[in-house]
Amino acid sequence: MNSDFETHRPRLMALAYRLLGSRSDAEEVVQDAWLRWHQADRATIRDLEGWLVTTTTRLGIDRLRLARNEREVYPGPWLPEPLTVDDSPGPEQQADVAGQVSLAFLAVLEKLGPEERAAFLLKDVFDYDYAQIAELLGHTEANCRQMVSRARTRVQRDRPRFAVEPDTHRRLLERFMHAMQRGDRDSIMALLAADARLISDGGGKVTAVIRPLEGARRIADLYWAVARRTTGAKEVRIGHVNGEPALLRFHEGKLHSISTIGIDENGRIVQVLSVLNPDKLRGLMA
DSSP states (O other), X not given: OHHHHHHHHHHHHHHHHHHHSOHHHHHHHHHHHHHHHHHSOGGGOSOHHHHHHXXXXXXXXXXXXXXXXXXXXXXXXXXXXXXXXXXXXXXXXXXXXXGSOOHHHHHHHTTSOHHHHHHHIIIIISOOOHHHHHHHHTSOHHHHHHXXXXXXXXXXXXXXOXXXXXXXXXXXXXXXXXXXXXXXXXXXXXXXXXXXXXXXXXXXXXXXXXXXXXSHHHHHHHHHHHHHHOOSSEEEXXXXXXXXXXXXXXXXXXXXXXXXXXXXXXXXXXXXXXXXXXXXXXXXXX
Protein backbone atom coordinates (compact mmCIF):
# COMPACT_ATOMS: atom_id res chain seq x y z
CA MET A 1 0.00 0.00 0.00
CA ASN A 2 1.24 3.46 -0.90
CA SER A 3 0.08 4.71 2.49
CA ASP A 4 2.68 2.42 4.16
CA PHE A 5 5.48 4.10 2.24
CA GLU A 6 4.07 7.61 2.73
CA THR A 7 4.13 7.09 6.50
CA HIS A 8 7.91 6.78 6.29
CA ARG A 9 8.57 9.32 3.53
CA PRO A 10 9.37 12.29 5.87
CA ARG A 11 12.01 10.25 7.72
CA LEU A 12 13.50 8.97 4.47
CA MET A 13 13.59 12.48 3.04
CA ALA A 14 15.27 13.80 6.19
CA LEU A 15 17.94 11.11 5.93
CA ALA A 16 18.52 11.53 2.18
CA TYR A 17 18.73 15.32 2.43
CA ARG A 18 21.30 15.23 5.24
CA LEU A 19 23.26 12.62 3.34
CA LEU A 20 23.30 14.53 0.05
CA GLY A 21 22.87 18.21 0.92
CA SER A 22 20.62 18.58 -2.08
CA ARG A 23 16.82 18.74 -2.08
CA SER A 24 16.51 17.59 -5.67
CA ASP A 25 18.93 14.66 -5.24
CA ALA A 26 17.20 13.62 -2.01
CA GLU A 27 13.82 13.62 -3.73
CA GLU A 28 15.19 11.42 -6.52
CA VAL A 29 16.72 8.96 -4.04
CA VAL A 30 13.48 8.68 -2.08
CA GLN A 31 11.57 8.16 -5.31
CA ASP A 32 14.03 5.41 -6.32
CA ALA A 33 13.49 3.79 -2.92
CA TRP A 34 9.74 3.88 -3.54
CA LEU A 35 10.23 2.17 -6.92
CA ARG A 36 12.32 -0.59 -5.36
CA TRP A 37 9.74 -1.07 -2.60
CA HIS A 38 6.95 -1.15 -5.20
CA GLN A 39 8.79 -3.89 -7.14
CA ALA A 40 9.88 -5.90 -4.08
CA ASP A 41 8.26 -9.06 -2.74
CA ARG A 42 6.66 -7.43 0.29
CA ALA A 43 5.92 -10.75 1.91
CA THR A 44 9.67 -11.09 2.56
CA ILE A 45 9.95 -7.63 4.20
CA ARG A 46 9.48 -8.10 7.95
CA ASP A 47 10.69 -4.66 9.05
CA LEU A 48 9.41 -2.08 6.58
CA GLU A 49 11.12 0.92 8.15
CA GLY A 50 14.45 -0.89 8.40
CA TRP A 51 14.19 -2.04 4.77
CA LEU A 52 13.35 1.47 3.56
CA VAL A 53 16.12 3.14 5.58
CA THR A 54 18.65 0.59 4.33
CA THR A 55 17.56 1.04 0.72
CA THR A 56 17.53 4.83 0.97
CA THR A 57 20.95 4.93 2.63
CA ARG A 58 22.58 2.67 0.06
CA LEU A 59 21.03 4.59 -2.83
CA GLY A 60 22.11 7.83 -1.16
CA ILE A 61 25.71 6.67 -0.77
CA ASP A 62 25.85 5.72 -4.46
CA ARG A 63 24.40 9.11 -5.44
CA LEU A 64 26.80 10.93 -3.12
CA ARG A 65 29.82 9.21 -4.71
CA LEU A 66 28.65 10.44 -8.11
CA ALA A 67 27.85 13.90 -6.75
CA ARG A 68 31.34 14.28 -5.24
CA ASN A 69 32.86 13.76 -8.69
CA GLU A 70 30.46 16.31 -10.16
CA ARG A 71 31.25 18.85 -7.44
CA GLU A 72 34.97 18.63 -8.19
CA VAL A 73 34.31 20.36 -11.53
CA TYR A 74 31.54 22.64 -10.23
CA PRO A 75 32.15 26.29 -11.23
CA GLY A 76 33.14 28.02 -7.99
CA PRO A 77 32.27 26.95 -4.46
CA TRP A 78 29.49 24.39 -3.99
CA LEU A 79 27.01 25.00 -1.17
CA PRO A 80 24.12 22.82 -0.03
CA GLU A 81 20.74 23.31 -1.65
CA PRO A 82 18.13 24.78 0.73
CA LEU A 83 15.30 22.47 1.69
CA THR A 84 12.82 25.09 2.90
CA VAL A 85 12.53 28.87 2.60
CA ASP A 86 9.89 30.85 4.48
CA ASP A 87 9.56 34.63 4.45
CA SER A 88 7.04 34.62 7.29
CA PRO A 89 6.96 31.18 8.97
CA GLY A 90 3.95 30.37 11.09
CA PRO A 91 3.98 28.71 14.53
CA GLU A 92 4.12 25.20 13.05
CA GLN A 93 7.19 26.00 10.93
CA GLN A 94 8.89 27.77 13.82
CA ALA A 95 8.22 24.85 16.12
CA ASP A 96 9.83 22.49 13.60
CA VAL A 97 13.21 24.28 13.62
CA ALA A 98 14.73 21.56 15.79
CA GLY A 99 13.93 19.03 13.08
CA GLN A 100 15.75 20.97 10.39
CA VAL A 101 19.42 21.35 9.56
CA SER A 102 21.45 24.46 8.82
CA LEU A 103 23.35 25.04 5.60
CA ALA A 104 26.51 25.53 7.68
CA PHE A 105 26.14 22.06 9.22
CA LEU A 106 25.53 20.49 5.80
CA ALA A 107 28.64 22.26 4.49
CA VAL A 108 30.67 20.67 7.29
CA LEU A 109 29.27 17.24 6.40
CA GLU A 110 30.67 17.69 2.88
CA LYS A 111 34.12 17.04 4.33
CA LEU A 112 33.17 13.47 5.26
CA GLY A 113 33.41 10.45 2.98
CA PRO A 114 30.11 8.91 1.81
CA GLU A 115 30.04 5.91 4.17
CA GLU A 116 31.55 7.95 7.02
CA ARG A 117 28.81 10.54 6.55
CA ALA A 118 26.11 7.86 6.50
CA ALA A 119 27.45 6.19 9.65
CA PHE A 120 27.65 9.50 11.49
CA LEU A 121 24.12 10.54 10.55
CA LEU A 122 22.61 7.17 11.39
CA LYS A 123 24.28 7.15 14.81
CA ASP A 124 24.16 10.77 15.97
CA VAL A 125 21.07 12.09 14.18
CA PHE A 126 18.82 9.04 13.73
CA ASP A 127 19.96 7.15 16.86
CA TYR A 128 20.79 3.80 15.25
CA ASP A 129 23.02 1.46 17.23
CA TYR A 130 26.32 0.17 15.87
CA ALA A 131 24.96 -3.31 15.16
CA GLN A 132 22.25 -1.81 12.93
CA ILE A 133 24.72 0.50 11.18
CA ALA A 134 27.16 -2.36 10.59
CA GLU A 135 24.47 -4.51 9.00
CA LEU A 136 23.19 -1.62 6.90
CA LEU A 137 26.63 -0.56 5.58
CA GLY A 138 28.15 -4.03 5.35
CA HIS A 139 31.00 -3.26 7.77
CA THR A 140 32.03 -4.62 11.15
CA GLU A 141 30.84 -2.83 14.28
CA ALA A 142 34.45 -1.91 15.03
CA ASN A 143 34.84 -0.23 11.63
CA CYS A 144 31.59 1.66 12.12
CA ARG A 145 32.72 2.89 15.52
CA GLN A 146 35.93 4.17 13.96
CA MET A 147 34.04 5.91 11.14
CA VAL A 148 31.67 7.63 13.56
CA SER A 149 34.52 8.64 15.86
CA ARG A 150 36.47 10.23 12.97
CA ALA A 151 33.37 11.97 11.72
CA ARG A 152 32.55 13.38 15.17
CA THR A 153 36.07 14.77 15.47
CA ARG A 154 35.84 16.55 12.11
CA VAL A 155 32.33 17.85 12.67
CA GLN A 156 33.10 19.15 16.17
CA ARG A 157 36.23 20.86 14.86
CA ASP A 158 34.56 22.61 11.94
CA ARG A 159 30.94 23.26 12.93
CA PRO A 160 29.91 26.54 14.63
CA ARG A 161 30.92 26.35 18.29
CA PHE A 162 28.74 29.11 19.66
CA ALA A 163 24.98 28.74 20.00
CA VAL A 164 23.10 32.01 19.54
CA GLU A 165 19.61 32.77 20.78
CA PRO A 166 17.17 33.15 17.85
CA ASP A 167 16.28 36.75 18.76
CA THR A 168 19.97 37.72 18.96
CA HIS A 169 20.61 35.99 15.66
CA ARG A 170 17.77 37.84 13.98
CA ARG A 171 18.75 41.26 15.37
CA LEU A 172 22.33 40.88 14.14
CA LEU A 173 21.07 39.73 10.76
CA GLU A 174 18.79 42.78 10.52
CA ARG A 175 21.69 45.13 11.29
CA PHE A 176 23.78 43.37 8.66
CA MET A 177 20.96 43.63 6.13
CA HIS A 178 20.55 47.39 6.62
CA ALA A 179 24.30 48.06 6.46
CA MET A 180 24.60 45.89 3.35
CA GLN A 181 21.74 47.68 1.59
CA ARG A 182 23.36 51.05 2.30
CA GLY A 183 26.75 49.79 1.26
CA ASP A 184 28.05 51.12 4.58
CA ARG A 185 31.59 49.77 4.77
CA ASP A 186 32.26 50.83 8.35
CA SER A 187 29.01 49.42 9.70
CA ILE A 188 29.53 46.14 7.86
CA MET A 189 33.08 45.81 9.19
CA ALA A 190 31.86 46.52 12.73
CA LEU A 191 29.52 43.52 12.47
CA LEU A 192 32.12 41.14 11.05
CA ALA A 193 34.86 39.23 12.82
CA ALA A 194 38.31 40.17 11.52
CA ASP A 195 38.72 36.70 10.01
CA ALA A 196 35.18 36.46 8.62
CA ARG A 197 34.66 34.33 5.53
CA LEU A 198 32.14 34.67 2.71
CA ILE A 199 31.27 31.79 0.40
CA SER A 200 28.86 32.24 -2.50
CA ASP A 201 27.47 29.65 -4.90
CA GLY A 202 26.35 30.91 -8.28
CA GLY A 203 26.85 27.62 -10.09
CA GLY A 204 28.35 29.48 -13.05
CA LYS A 205 24.86 30.75 -13.91
CA VAL A 206 24.82 34.11 -12.13
CA THR A 207 27.48 36.51 -10.91
CA ALA A 208 29.03 35.32 -7.65
CA VAL A 209 32.39 35.31 -5.92
CA ILE A 210 34.23 32.36 -7.50
CA ARG A 211 36.35 31.56 -4.44
CA PRO A 212 35.91 32.10 -0.69
CA LEU A 213 36.46 35.71 0.36
CA GLU A 214 38.53 36.11 3.53
CA GLY A 215 38.62 39.05 5.92
CA ALA A 216 36.20 41.73 7.11
CA ARG A 217 37.65 44.48 4.89
CA ARG A 218 37.37 42.47 1.68
CA ILE A 219 33.81 41.39 2.46
CA ALA A 220 32.78 44.96 3.33
CA ASP A 221 34.34 46.23 0.08
CA LEU A 222 32.33 43.65 -1.87
CA TYR A 223 29.01 44.74 -0.36
CA TRP A 224 29.94 48.40 -0.87
CA ALA A 225 30.53 47.71 -4.58
CA VAL A 226 27.37 45.62 -4.94
CA ALA A 227 25.22 48.36 -3.35
CA ARG A 228 26.48 50.86 -5.92
CA ARG A 229 25.92 48.56 -8.88
CA THR A 230 22.45 47.41 -7.86
CA THR A 231 19.75 48.38 -10.35
CA GLY A 232 16.17 47.32 -10.95
CA ALA A 233 13.46 46.33 -8.50
CA LYS A 234 15.31 44.53 -5.69
CA GLU A 235 14.09 43.73 -2.20
CA VAL A 236 15.86 42.20 0.79
CA ARG A 237 14.03 40.89 3.83
CA ILE A 238 14.48 38.53 6.75
CA GLY A 239 13.11 35.03 6.41
CA HIS A 240 14.06 31.50 7.38
CA VAL A 241 16.11 28.94 5.46
CA ASN A 242 16.00 25.40 6.81
CA GLY A 243 14.54 26.86 9.98
CA GLU A 244 17.23 29.45 10.75
CA PRO A 245 17.11 33.23 10.15
CA ALA A 246 18.37 34.22 6.71
CA LEU A 247 18.45 37.08 4.25
CA LEU A 248 16.16 36.61 1.27
CA ARG A 249 16.90 38.73 -1.80
CA PHE A 250 14.27 39.18 -4.49
CA HIS A 251 14.64 40.58 -7.99
CA GLU A 252 11.45 41.65 -9.74
CA GLY A 253 9.45 39.58 -7.27
CA LYS A 254 11.44 36.34 -7.69
CA LEU A 255 13.80 34.82 -5.13
CA HIS A 256 17.31 35.75 -6.28
CA SER A 257 19.50 34.54 -3.40
CA ILE A 258 19.55 33.44 0.22
CA SER A 259 22.26 34.14 2.80
CA THR A 260 22.85 32.70 6.25
CA ILE A 261 25.37 33.81 8.86
CA GLY A 262 27.52 32.15 11.49
CA ILE A 263 28.18 34.07 14.72
CA ASP A 264 31.17 33.77 17.06
CA GLU A 265 31.35 34.02 20.84
CA ASN A 266 31.89 37.80 20.60
CA GLY A 267 28.63 38.35 18.73
CA ARG A 268 30.40 39.01 15.41
CA ILE A 269 29.58 37.46 12.07
CA VAL A 270 32.28 34.93 11.27
CA GLN A 271 30.75 33.31 8.18
CA VAL A 272 28.36 34.26 5.39
CA LEU A 273 26.98 31.54 3.10
CA SER A 274 25.10 32.77 0.03
CA VAL A 275 23.28 30.57 -2.47
CA LEU A 276 22.55 32.32 -5.79
CA ASN A 277 22.43 29.35 -8.18
CA PRO A 278 18.88 29.60 -9.61
CA ASP A 279 18.65 25.82 -9.95
CA LYS A 280 18.96 25.49 -6.16
CA LEU A 281 16.32 28.16 -5.49
CA ARG A 282 13.74 27.12 -8.06
CA GLY A 283 10.41 26.10 -6.58
CA LEU A 284 11.22 27.19 -3.03
CA MET A 285 8.95 30.24 -3.13
CA ALA A 286 6.33 31.49 -5.52
